[in-house]
Amino acid sequence: AQKITQTQPGMFVQEKEAVTLDCTYDTSDQSYGLFWYKQPSSGEMIFLIYQGSYDEQNATEGRYSLNFQKARKSANLVISASQLGDSAMYFCAMREAQLGNQFYFGTGTSLTVIP
Amino acid sequence: EAQVTQNPRYLITVTGKKLTVTCSQNMNHEYMSWYRQDPGLGLRQIYYSMNVEVTDKGDVPEGYKVSRKEKRNFPLILESPSPNQTSLYFCATYGGAGQPQHFGDGTRLSIL
Numbered sequence: 009a010q011k012i013t014q015t016q017p018g019m020f021v022q023e024k025e026a027v028t029l030d031c032t033y034d035t036s037d038q039s040y041g042l043f044w045y046k047q048p049s050s051g052e053m054i055f056l057i058y059q060g061s062y063d064e065q066n067a068t069e070g071r072y073s074l075n076f077q078k079a080r081k082s083a084n085l086v087i088s089a090s091q092l093g094d095s096a097m098y099f100c101a102m103r104e105a106q107l108g109n110q111f112y113f114g115t116g117t118s119l120t121v122i123p
Numbered sequence: 124e125a126q127v128t129q130n131p132r133y134l135i136t137v138t139g140k141k142l143t144v145t146c147s148q149n150m151n152h153e154y155m156s157w158y159r160q161d162p163g164l165g166l167r168q169i170y171y172s173m174n175v176e177v178t179d180k181g182d183v184p185e186g187y188k189v190s191r192k193e194k195r196n197f198p199l200i201l202e203s204p205s206p207n208q209t210s211l212y213f214c215a216t217y218g219g220a221g222q223p224q225h226f227g228d229g230t231r232l233s234i235l
Binding site: 012014041043045051052053055058060099101103105109110111112113114115116 | 154156158163164165166167168171173179181182211213215217220221222223224225226228229
């Protein structure tokens with residue numbers, strides 16, 4: 009079974025609108041971390057936001073927020089007030105703290121912001 | 124400045140010719156890992172290392188070797204590269220719970 013599932017290969021959003029990128033995960037570990045990264049066309053991996061499994065509050069970093077629904081095992085990224093520079097690939101990732109030390113990435117979502 | 128440095132950035136080579144991609148970090152992180160990125164497949168972990176002389180297989184270790192003789196360096200070795208190892212490779216470090224991974228700029232390998 010896939011550890012991380014991103015079901016939206018491509019998404020479009022109008023500039024200044026909000027967009028939600030979906031991520032579901034699969035783990036039996038009680039302690040884990042969830043990450044979102046952005047990869048622009050230049051290729052580098054840019055860290056956006058982190059959520060720990062024991063964190064009660066949803067993580068926020070500027071225009072990025074993580075909608076963490078533990079029971080549903082989902083960790084959706086919300087980008088508010090989209091900008092043209094947000095056009096990129098977005099990857100969701102997980103690390104299980106107790107069951108092993110691997111990182112697992114999803115297949116990514118390509119976001120295009122339309123002017 | 125925190126840095127993960129990979130070399131080379133680009134390499135075109137031929138099947139069977141041994142190659143090494145170097146990775147060096149200046150953050151004193153114990154955890155280092157290698158990924159390959161292929162279209163439609165995301166990033167897949169090849170090997171990771173929790174500390175010096177400690178390495179473990181990730182999801183796609185076949186055809187690769189690693190070593191961790193010093194904390195700062197974690198080279199990726201392709202003993203006999205094949206065309207199916209043509210990919211974009213990333214080295215990354217990890218500082219522990221709650222911290223993000225820091226990625227190198229990537230190495231694009233083409234095996235002809």
